[in-house]
Amino acid sequence: xxxxxxxxxxxxxxxxxxxxxxxxxxxxxxxxxxxxxxxxxxxxxxxxxxxxxxxxxxxxxxxxxxxxxxxxxxxxxxxxxxxxxxxxxxxxxxxxxxxxxxxxxxxxxxxxxxxxxxxxxxxxxxxxxxxxxxxxxxxxxxxxxxxxxxxxxxxxxxxxxxxxxxxxxxxxxxxxxxxxxxxxxxxxxxxxxxxxxxxxxxxxxxxxxxxxxxxxxxxxxxxxxxxxxxxxxxxxxxxxxxxxxxxxxxxxxxxxxxxxxxxxxxxxxxxxxxxxxxxxxxxxxxxxxxxxxxxxxxxxxxxxxxxxxxxxxxxxxxxxxxxxxxxxxxxxxxxxxxxxxxxxxxxxxxx
Amino acid sequence: xxxxxxxxxxxxxxxxxxxxxxxxxxxxxxxxxxxxxxxxxxxxxxxxxxxxxxxxxxxxxxxxxxxxxxxxxxxxxxxx
Numbered sequence: 001x002x003x004x005x006x007x008x009x010x011x012x013x014x015x016x017x018x019x020x021x022x023x024x025x026x027x028x029x030x031x032x033x034x035x036x037x038x039x040x041x042x043x044x045x046x047x048x049x050x051x052x053x054x055x056x057x058x059x060x061x062x063x064x065x066x067x068x069x070x071x072x073x074x075x076x077x078x079x080x081x082x083x084x085x086x087x088x089x090x091x092x093x094x095x096x097x098x099x100x101x102x103x104x105x106x107x108x109x110x111x112x113x114x115x116x117x118x119x120x121x122x123x124x125x126x127x128x129x130x131x132x133x134x135x136x137x138x139x140x141x142x143x144x145x146x147x148x149x150x151x152x153x154x155x156x157x158x159x160x161x162x163x164x165x166x167x168x169x170x171x172x173x174x175x176x177x178x179x180x181x182x183x184x185x186x187x188x189x190x191x192x193x194x195x196x197x198x199x200x201x202x203x204x205x206x207x208x209x210x211x212x213x214x215x216x217x218x219x220x221x222x223x224x225x226x227x228x229x230x231x232x233x234x235x236x237x238x239x240x241x242x243x244x245x246x247x248x249x250x251x252x253x254x255x256x257x258x259x260x261x262x263x264x265x266x267x268x269x270x271x272x273x274x275x276x277x278x279x280x281x282x283x284x285x286x287x288x289x290x291x292x293x294x295x296x297x298x299x300x301x302x303x304x305x306x307x308x309x310x311x312x313x314x315x316x317x318x319x320x321x322x323x324x325x326x327x328x329x330x331x332x333x334x335x336x337x338x339x340x341x342x343x344x345x346x347x348x349x350x351x
Numbered sequence: 352x353x354x355x356x357x358x359x360x361x362x363x364x365x366x367x368x369x370x371x372x373x374x375x376x377x378x379x380x381x382x383x384x385x386x387x388x389x390x391x392x393x394x395x396x397x398x399x400x401x402x403x404x405x406x407x408x409x410x411x412x413x414x415x416x417x418x419x420x421x422x423x424x425x426x427x428x429x430x431x
Binding site: 025026027052053054055080082107108109110111129131134136137140182183184185187188210211213214239240241242246248249252340 | 352380382384394396401405411
């Protein structure tokens with residue numbers, strides 16, 4: 001650890017200009033804060049949080065849809081716990097549950113399927129949220145359920161990471177010099193999907209693990225590329241990430257799901273960046289259940305700057321509501337709600 | 352949301368396996384793992400194993416969490 005920090009300091013001194021590195025993944029954001037890495041880096045090297053917290057980029061509309069489904073008779077919403085407090089237009093799933101909705105937290109997509117089997121008289125809607133790491137489990141349970149468990153449905157908000165990174169680097173200048181690519185997304189997709197970033201945008205990319213020693217090594221590898229004025233996709237997290245990723249997981253996803261347009265909180269609509277169920281699996285799609293549901297006109301919380309935070313345009317303390325009107329105990333925006341949101345991480349570790 | 356933890360398979364039956372997570376046992380899905388075997392270490396994300404670690408990978412991880420030099424750094428050995 002100490003050796004790696006010394007190396008980073010020597011590299012930063014040799015580069016002699018500010019270097020901004022985006023950690024795309026929310027799990028990296030929290031791991032770096034928890035270990036105090038931001039504070040240990042030399043003044044010229046800074047970490048910028050990106051749009052890689054799936055809870056934070058889930059749009060208001062999706063929460064509104066989940067809340068509307070929770071009000072249907074004989075319906076159970078099964079969700080990863082992170083989603084409970086995310087604000088929709090009028091309320092959150094947590095408040096919908098307090099109002100009588102049957103909203104249950106599951107650890108695994110398979111637990112949602114088990115819940116459906118145990119409640120044959122009710123429809124279980126699993127909220128499919130997350131990036132490439134979390135999509136294969138959803139695809140796997142859909143394939144298990146389809147044709148045999150008629151009361152299991154999925155409301156999919158799954159998203160793919162490289163297309164969002166493409167939108168980010170093609171958007172307003174955020175002036176980043178390198179990217180720490182998400183480790184566990186890359187376990188599934190491998191390193192090839194990032195190659196356009198290095199080739200077309202001259203962006204150094206390092207797929208990095210989540211231990212503090214991994215993160216420091218990833219930063220050092222970015223600085224090496226910056227110093228040598230080259231851009232390549234490199235794997236620091238070699239114990240988990242292979243160049244070709246996990247083919248078995250990707251095959252199941254490809255069999256069950258296909259790309260669709262997706263709305264990202266902060267980034268807007270990104271064509272082809274979502275994953276929706278293929279027509280063969282339409283029986284498991286929860287979208288038709290929304291017919292006839294009253295949905296509010298989607299509206300972001302007034303004054304919330306989560307969109308700019310997610311794009312790396314501002315840091316959380318630059319939002320006027322940060323730490324005053326918006327705190328983890330009374331959050332306004334999703335980046336303060338999620339434990340992996342950059343606002344929550346800044347509030348907990350960065351003040 | 353992309354948290355994953357290394358776990359050891361202690362029983363395996365097709366696409367399901369029982370794993371040991373710091374003394375806690377849980378049934379998980381190993382459908383994404385090629386030829387899962389009892390004794391394998393896998394990385395577990397939300398109830399699904401997503402990659403199998405080699406013995407070298409396990410040693411590298413243990414070296415990191417114990418804050419010891421990794422074997423390759425210690426003796427100049429290579430990773431196979």
